[in-house]
Amino acid sequence: MSSMQTSNLTRETLRRMFDKNKRFDGRGLMDVRDFQIELGVSNKAEGSARVRMGKTDVVVGVKMQTGTPYPDSPDKGNLMVSGDLLPLASPRFESGPPKFDAIELPRLMDRMIRESGMIDLKKLVITEGENVWTVIVDIYPINDDGSLIDAASIGCIAAVHNARLPGLTDKGQVDYDKKTDNPIPLSKEIMPLSFTFFKLGDKLVLNPTREEEEACEGKITFGISKWNGKHMINSCQKGWETTFKQAELEEIAKILPDKYEDAMKKLKSYLN
Amino acid sequence: MKNEINESSEELREEISESEGNKRWIVVPGETIVTGEDFLPGEGARREGEAVIADRFGLAEVAGRMIKVIPLSGAYIPRRGNVILGRVVDVLYNGWLVDIDSASSAFVLIDESPRFINRNEMDQFMAIGDMVAAKIWSIKGRGIDLTLKGRGLGKLEEGFVFRINPSRVPRVIGREGSMITLIKEKTGCNITVGQNGWIWIKGQDIESEIKARKAVEFVADKVHVDGLTEKMEAWFQEN
Numbered sequence: 001m002s003s004m005q006t007s008n009l010t011r012e013t014l015r016r017m018f019d020k021n022k023r024f025d026g027r028g029l030m031d032v033r034d035f036q037i038e039l040g041v042s043n044k045a046e047g048s049a050r051v052r053m054g055k056t057d058v059v060v061g062v063k064m065q066t067g068t069p070y071p072d073s074p075d076k077g078n079l080m081v082s083g084d085l086l087p088l089a090s091p092r093f094e095s096g097p098p099k100f101d102a103i104e105l106p107r108l109m110d111r112m113i114r115e116s117g118m119i120d121l122k123k124l125v126i127t128e129g130e131n132v133w134t135v136i137v138d139i140y141p142i143n144d145d146g147s148l149i150d151a152a153s154i155g156c157i158a159a160v161h162n163a164r165l166p167g168l169t170d171k172g173q174v175d176y177d178k179k180t181d182n183p184i185p186l187s188k189e190i191m192p193l194s195f196t197f198f199k200l201g202d203k204l205v206l207n208p209t210r211e212e213e214e215a216c217e218g219k220i221t222f223g224i225s226k227w228n229g230k231h232m233i234n235s236c237q238k239g240w241e242t243t244f245k246q247a248e249l250e251e252i253a254k255i256l257p258d259k260y261e262d263a264m265k266k267l268k269s270y271l272n
Numbered sequence: 273m274k275n276e277i278n279e280s281s282e283e284l285r286e287e288i289s290e291s292e293g294n295k296r297w298i299v300v301p302g303e304t305i306v307t308g309e310d311f312l313p314g315e316g317a318r319r320e321g322e323a324v325i326a327d328r329f330g331l332a333e334v335a336g337r338m339i340k341v342i343p344l345s346g347a348y349i350p351r352r353g354n355v356i357l358g359r360v361v362d363v364l365y366n367g368w369l370v371d372i373d374s375a376s377s378a379f380v381l382i383d384e385s386p387r388f389i390n391r392n393e394m395d396q397f398m399a400i401g402d403m404v405a406a407k408i409w410s411i412k413g414r415g416i417d418l419t420l421k422g423r424g425l426g427k428l429e430e431g432f433v434f435r436i437n438p439s440r441v442p443r444v445i446g447r448e449g450s451m452i453t454l455i456k457e458k459t460g461c462n463i464t465v466g467q468n469g470w471i472w473i474k475g476q477d478i479e480s481e482i483k484a485r486k487a488v489e490f491v492a493d494k495v496h497v498d499g500l501t502e503k504m505e506a507w508f509q510e511n
Contacts, residue, residue, distance in 0.1 A: 004373045004435075004470075007359050008401040013432035017478055024434075024482060211434070 003091035011200075011215045018203040025054075025209065030255055032207040032263070033147070035154060037270040039162045045138075047163025047184075051155040054209065055145035057089075060155035062163040062184075063136040066126065066174045077124020077132040081110035083139035083152070090144035090210070104239070106139060108149055108194060109156050111235040112223030113137070116192035119160065123185035131172045135160070135184060146210040149221055153194035154267060160184060161271050192225035192234055193263055197252055199242055204251065206259065218242030222252070224260050231257045296333050298344075299326040305339050316341030330439070348374050348438040348468040350416055352408050355425070357433060357466035358418070360402045363395050370404060370418060373435070373468050378416035380406060385420050403428040405464050405472065424464060431462070431474025434485060438469035440492040443500065450501050451491060458508045459484040483511065 021028050035053040042048040045061035069076060083106035085093040093102075113119060124133040137159065139152050167178025198205045198216035205212060223235035233256075238244065299305055304323040313319045316328045317339050326332060330343040350356070350372070358370035358378060367381040380398075382389055389397050398404060405425050406418035420426050436444065445452050445465055456463055461475035461484040471488055475481040490507055494500060 004359050004371050005361075005401075007403045007433055008399075009403050009428060009430070009472075010432045010434070012430075013478075013481075020478065022478060022482070024485065026482075 006211075006214045010211070014212060014215045015201050015203075018200055018205060023205075023212065029203060029205045030259075032150075032259060035151065035263075035266065037154065037158050037267070039158060039270065045159075045163075046166060047159045047161070049155050049158035049162055050142075051151045051158065053147060053151045053154075053207075055143055056147055056151045057142040058148065058151045058155045059140045059142055060152065060159040061138045061140070062159045063138065064163065064166055064174065064184075065134045065136060066131055066168070066172065067134055068130060069125070069132040073121075074129035075125055076121040077119075078134040079110065079114055079119060079121065079137070080134060081106040081113065081137045081139070081156070083109070083141075085144075086140060086142070089141040092144070104237075105149060105152060106137075108221055108223070108235065108237055109137065109139060109152055111237075112153060112192045112194050113156060113160070115234040116190050116223065116225040118157070118187055118190045118192055118225070120185040120187055126168070126172055133165070135163075144210060146208045146213040147196065149194055149196045150207060153192070153223070154263065157191055157193065157267065158270065161186065190225050190227055191264060191267070192223050193260055193267075194221055194223050194235075195256060195259055196221040199244065199248070204248060206255075216240075218244065220244055220249075220252070222256060224256055226260070226264075231260060296331045296342075298330075299332040299341060300329050301326055305332045305341075306334070310337060311339050312337050314338045314340035316343060343439045345437060345439055348372075350374050350376075350378075350408055350411055351467070352411055354408045354467040355405065355464070356408065356418075356468040357403060357405050357428070357464065357470035357472055358468075360398050360400055360404060362400065363398070365391070368394070368398055368404075370406065372406075372416070372418075373470060374416075376415055378406070378408070378418045380404070380418045380420060384409065384418065386426055398427050403433050403472065405466065428464075428472050428474075431472055431481065433470055433472045436469050436471060436488065436492040438467065441465060441467055441469055443494075444471070444488055444491050446501060451504060454501060454504055454508075455484055455487045455491075459487065463488075486511070 033054040035051055038050040040048055041050045042061050046064045047062035050059045085102040087093045087095050137156055141148055163184050165180050165182045167175045167180050169175045197220050198208050199218040200216045218240045220238045222233050224231055224233050303326050305326055307323045311324050313324045317324050318327055324339045326341050328341050328343045329345055330341045332341050356372050358372040360368050361371045362369040367379055370378045370380055372378045404427050406420055407422055407425060409417045409419040459480045461473050461480055464472040473481050473484045
């Protein structure tokens, strides 16, 4: 793709089309793209997944490390999520110090995973107060055709489920050559996912392509999971200039559980 | 993982050599196309000692002594006389700065607009974010100059623009414009194809505009070179 910014023409056309619930690829405004997952794409990482959603393509890797816990949580392991918007993914991304989007993406994923309680951090302790596991999740977009956050969230969950703990030496140091079959201690029921809604004019659109995403004026990301049979929102972040009305957020709240269940059904078929 | 590019190029190689009498095959940058002093390197090829080597990824073609590479990917390289679509990025005191999706940006002088424009009201004619169809007037060391004088050139009103790979533009236009004429006739849309890969479509309603876009993307996605116009006609019967 190119680095030319959205023209007034395209923005006006999209506005007109969204009013009629139409999109260039034939989807309705709230229809998501289908996705495919490839597990274990990296042989150096403890767990990895590659998610393809239309032309959007994200690789997520999980690496395990041991170290001392933070002083305020001696009985908990650590979770670290980082991301890198590689220039190969899009002409918009430049190498150099991370910009706003490159900081936002991993932070959103971090909050989604941490606040849902999917990873049982208390079970990641080897010796309390001295030695704990650190789960490092790395997000690498290979191609950006919009909805990078949503695709990355699927990738993060798949990669964490795919990960197997490496062995330990007698001193409690990590030994990457020794492989075990033990997964990361995960809560069985809880699996979070992120959904980002974009706003153009007064229309909401889910899972846009890059062309649509660039024309939009506002966005809001929800991390949602299911616990004890009830859906709950774990994280939420609003971006860009436009404001969201209360009615719009209520509309989103109505749609979210259905979208979550649909995506989760597909995701679980890959994990089992 | 299988090497997908290799697979598709094998298919392509067979198909092309079968369908066309002319010799054409896929080359990658750095690949030796032919060796010998009898050949001359043309566009997309260079000579290194005895060998003629490809500069770009594309189809190598031997036409007599001339060796050239028809690119299959890559950025747009501006040429004089090309019609391109660009986006106005700035309004300056004597013209408009235009992003033409190339290595350097281009400039439209106020005198090159189709009618007289008051210097104080330049952004009423074209403002930042507007799309414009223009012709490349000259390419100099300092930049590219565009003109809006000509048929079908000027600011684009209504419709929408989208991008395809610039190397696919000749295919979308077709031999003597056969392909683009077919799409225009079947959808009833106005279409302007810029050599930089940007395409403008304006039709009666959104449905026909979307159909025209799908048709153009169908052509741009196809690897086949032979009988594409017939395939396009069949596509219109199906859709």
